[in-house]
Amino acid sequence: MPNLEGGPEFDDEDGEGDGENAGKDDEDEEEDDEGAGDSSISLKVVVSKDSGPKLEFTCTAFREEITIDDMLIVEKTEVEGEEKFPYEGPEFTELPPNVQKGLFKFLEQRGVTLSATNYMHDYMVTKQTQEYIRWMRKLKDFVKQ
Template sequence: MAFVSATASLLVPVPSAVRGGASASAYPQPRRPLLPPLRAAKGSNSAPVVLESKVKTKKKKGSGAGNLPGALDVEIREAQEYLDSDEQEPVSDNFPFEILDEEGMSVVILKRDYKDEKIEVIVSMPNLEGGPEFDDEDGEGDGESAGKDDEEAEDEDDEGAGDSSVSLKVVVSKGSGPKLEFTCTAFREEITIDDMLIVEKTDTKGEEKLPFEGPEFTELPVIVQKGLFKFLEQRGITLSATNYMHDYMVTKQTKEYIRWMTKLKDFVRQ
């Protein structure tokens, strides 16, 4: 389990119009200061920036075809080459969270204390179209058809790149009292609050109860929505923090991908 620390600056998130549970499951581009205006959740026309994937989604042709161990070796080698060339931004002492990263797990836990509160953030793997596929150095074809295929592949990359995000479940607690649970999606240029719940401890004995969970987040008054965004920002949920974690999770995803492929290769070769 690794304990790390990184940089954060105050950047304003933007809400979405979706309600759903936290996902516990892309690739980074250079950071730059961005200060998008805060807008009400309902009717927002903002769109995340289109970013270039560090790991391309170009389909392989021929590498290890019909030979599972050989195909796995190629995939592991290319993933490792990407990992070796990955220049992850060093961690800054200003990053407000302690990072708990357990090998083999699909999420990373962030923890910190804020005044009399305890903050816990569950960060998922990056959400990518098609999953991690690495550069194919053995591409087949040439001439006009190959150029056309490359252009189509780049177009597909651009269409899917804008969907790159990480899901966050943010839990804010005070002693033994109720907790606030936020389900968020962090894109490169905005953070959306998809859901917010007040979770109270319930007596497990007796008949089942159905507590009132409150309105949809997007049905809250705009001034309340803005206040909740500010609430999260003060507790460390900022664009600089989530962009760092996006890059961190891309690297973790690659490591776990190599580990998983290696286990599969060892099994089929036994």
């Protein structure tokens, strides 16, 4: 699920409340939009070939950029389902800039792009909102009975 720092809170639909939101204007809405820009999603991207090792990327996708937080080369062992981690390698940020750039390009060629991650983010937020509304309706129906 997206990490919504400063994300919008759900307002009382009937307009009833303690009057805290009574003077809300466009300026407050712009702040909500800025907060939405800080939200992110975490991704684990696994690239594998038939029977060889796998590359595992741990990424964070923001609206304007994708960062690679960690990368591992995972080798399979003789025992089914067991994996070994002989050497995790250096921190991603310690890799030479041309290697970092090449790995970003590697992920981009496999569909990890800003447009794809922004779509996933929007989809998850929309789905979460729909699930919340559905849950509130069920709660309302239960209380009415």
